[in-house]
Amino acid sequence: MKFTETRGNAEGFQPEVPFSEAILNPSASYGGLYVPESLPAIDAAFFEANKAAAYPELAEKILKMFEIDIDDAVIEEALALYQKFDDPEDTTPVVQIEEDLFVNELYHGPTRAFKDMALQPFGYILSDLAKKIGKKYLILAATSGDTGPATLEAFAGKENIQVACLYPKGGTSDVQRLQMVTEAAPNLKVIGIEGNFDDAQSALKSLLASDTFKAQLQKSHISLSAANSVNFGRIIFQIIYHIRSYLALLQKGVIENGEKIYITVPSGNFGNALGAYYAKKMGLPIEKILITSNANNVLAELINKGEYDIRNKKLILTNSPAMDILKSSNVERVLFDKFGAARTKEMMDALTHENRYTLTPEELAALQEDFAAIDSDDAYGQKIIKRYADKGYVMDPHTATCLKAYEDLKEKDLPMVICSTAEWTKFAPTMLMAIEGNSEKRSDLEALHEISEKLGIEITPRVKSLFDKEIVHRDVVEKDAIESKILQFIQS
Numbered sequence: 001m002k003f004t005e006t007r008g009n010a011e012g013f014q015p016e017v018p019f020s021e022a023i024l025n026p027s028a029s030y031g032g033l034y035v036p037e038s039l040p041a042i043d044a045a046f047f048e049a050n051k052a053a054a055y056p057e058l059a060e061k062i063l064k065m066f067e068i069d070i071d072d073a074v075i076e077e078a079l080a081l082y083q084k085f086d087d088p089e090d091t092t093p094v095v096q097i098e099e100d101l102f103v104n105e106l107y108h109g110p111t112r113a114f115k116d117m118a119l120q121p122f123g124y125i126l127s128d129l130a131k132k133i134g135k136k137y138l139i140l141a142a143t144s145g146d147t148g149p150a151t152l153e154a155f156a157g158k159e160n161i162q163v164a165c166l167y168p169k170g171g172t173s174d175v176q177r178l179q180m181v182t183e184a185a186p187n188l189k190v191i192g193i194e195g196n197f198d199d200a201q202s203a204l205k206s207l208l209a210s211d212t213f214k215a216q217l218q219k220s221h222i223s224l225s226a227a228n229s230v231n232f233g234r235i236i237f238q239i240i241y242h243i244r245s246y247l248a249l250l251q252k253g254v255i256e257n258g259e260k261i262y263i264t265v266p267s268g269n270f271g272n273a274l275g276a277y278y279a280k281k282m283g284l285p286i287e288k289i290l291i292t293s294n295a296n297n298v299l300a301e302l303i304n305k306g307e308y309d310i311r312n313k314k315l316i317l318t319n320s321p322a323m324d325i326l327k328s329s330n331v332e333r334v335l336f337d338k339f340g341a342a343r344t345k346e347m348m349d350a351l352t353h354e355n356r357y358t359l360t361p362e363e364l365a366a367l368q369e370d371f372a373a374i375d376s377d378d379a380y381g382q383k384i385i386k387r388y389a390d391k392g393y394v395m396d397p398h399t400a401t402c403l404k405a406y407e408d409l410k411e412k413d414l415p416m417v418i419c420s421t422a423e424w425t426k427f428a429p430t431m432l433m434a435i436e437g438n439s440e441k442r443s444d445l446e447a448l449h450e451i452s453e454k455l456g457i458e459i460t461p462r463v464k465s466l467f468d469k470e471i472v473h474r475d476v477v478e479k480d481a482i483e484s485k486i487l488q489f490i491q492s
């Protein structure tokens with residue numbers, strides 16, 4: 001299968017590339033993204049044949065349908081990493097919480113966020129490719145909390161890849177910070193920065209624009225790659241768990257083969273939602289993909305009004321930090337799929353230069369054929385966390401936003417699957433405030449124990465042990481000291 005570019009082809013870029021090239025060098029012409037030229041098809045016979053398949057088995061079948069230029073043996077080894085999940089056969093359990101509402105628990109991996117689903121196998125494949133072509137790659141990440149730990153865990157000790165990860169000091173939960181600063185491997189560098197997530201991102205941007213930095217990379221024969229969801233190597237693994245959730249409902253006898261379901265996704269950079277969109281295009285019977293936003297409601301505005309407008313918007317810090325976003329990268333892949341490269345380039349250029357773009361009424365209608373969206377706020381999330389904790393189901397603040405779609409967007413009497421993107425243990429202080437109905441913020445450790453006692457649930461051993469691990473990354477620096485820290489690291 002070949003990959004093409006969302007903003008058209010420019011001189012110096014190949015018009016189509018294989019999967020391996022698209023994931024090693026993920027930035028396409030004019031700052032666009034790589035997308036598959038076509039998608040494989042799945043149908044009722046496929047669902048029937050695979051409804052009882054173990055997760056890695058299903059994943060292998062689907063990946064092979066994409067005909068990517070990765071050896072079968074490498075794909076198998078990459079998928080064997082699902083052994084690190086709580087239940088390797090059932091990597092993503094689907095749990096019923098209402099008669100017509102199911103939770104696709106995507107967080108049972110090593111860092112307790114759904115990012116592991118894609119980053120674990122992706123990390124293996126990227127490192128293997130880099131090794132085979134004998135090139136060294138640097139991955140830079142700025143994280144608000146979940147991407148950092150999952151990226152570090154995916155690449156720890158991997159050959160030919162180095163990772164430098166920036167996090168805002170005080171901008172992540174203790175658990176997320178500890179997951180990063182205790183991750184010991186010589187190819188990893190974690191740096192705290194004085195400032196917020198915006199500062200971390202802008203530090204990354206100035207680094208990428210710095211001539212001394214670029215010169216040093218060249219001198220050391222290091223290329224840049226990316227591990228965020230602009231990389232299609234992550235998206236391909238995010239199609240699979242949506243298909244799996246459908247099969248789980250089929251296997252449980254909740255649906256007949258071919259019957260439609262709703263899938264609801266708490267969205268930030270739109271990677272998870274894009275995975276659902278591709279699954280729908282492949283033939284998964286999805287009535288609609290429902291998108292939830294928090295107070296940063298750019299996606300809800302786009303899907304409801306056809307207007308992506310960030311001229312007067314500032315990033316709002318919320319209880320669901322992984323959804324705090326202004327520029328959501330993967331929407332571009334949907335725009336390309338529906339409206340083509342020329343129109344996508346026009347809209348993305350407008351976003352860069354004018355901080356907005358607008359869909360025509362026809363374009364908006366086309367988007368609404370597949371998506372509906374709604375936003376909510378922290379008060380709503382706290383109410384939902386409490387309501388379900390009282391009923392015996394514990395969900396994290398990101399997952400809680402999905403209930404808004406269940407309440408307000410479900411027009412037909414069809415089952416709904418909501419994507420649960422993180423385990424409660426990563427956001428214990430917020431969880432405890434919701435459960436106790438107060439605003440007294442406790443430390444992560446205190447809150448973990450308190451919730452564990454109150455609700456009679458265990459603290460995941462991996463999370464508990466973080467507090468006893470040695471801190472190996474101690475740097476916390478001002479923005480202007482980042483470049484020299486990273487240069488030191490890549491030369492070491």
Ligand SMILES: *Cc1c(COP(=O)(O)O)cnc(C)c1O
Pocket residue numbers: 113114115146147229266267268269270271272273322323398421422
């Ligand atoms: C990354 C993340 C999201 C947002 O996912 P996207 O694919 O970027 O839309 C939501 N919830 C959690 C917990 C996350 O880590």
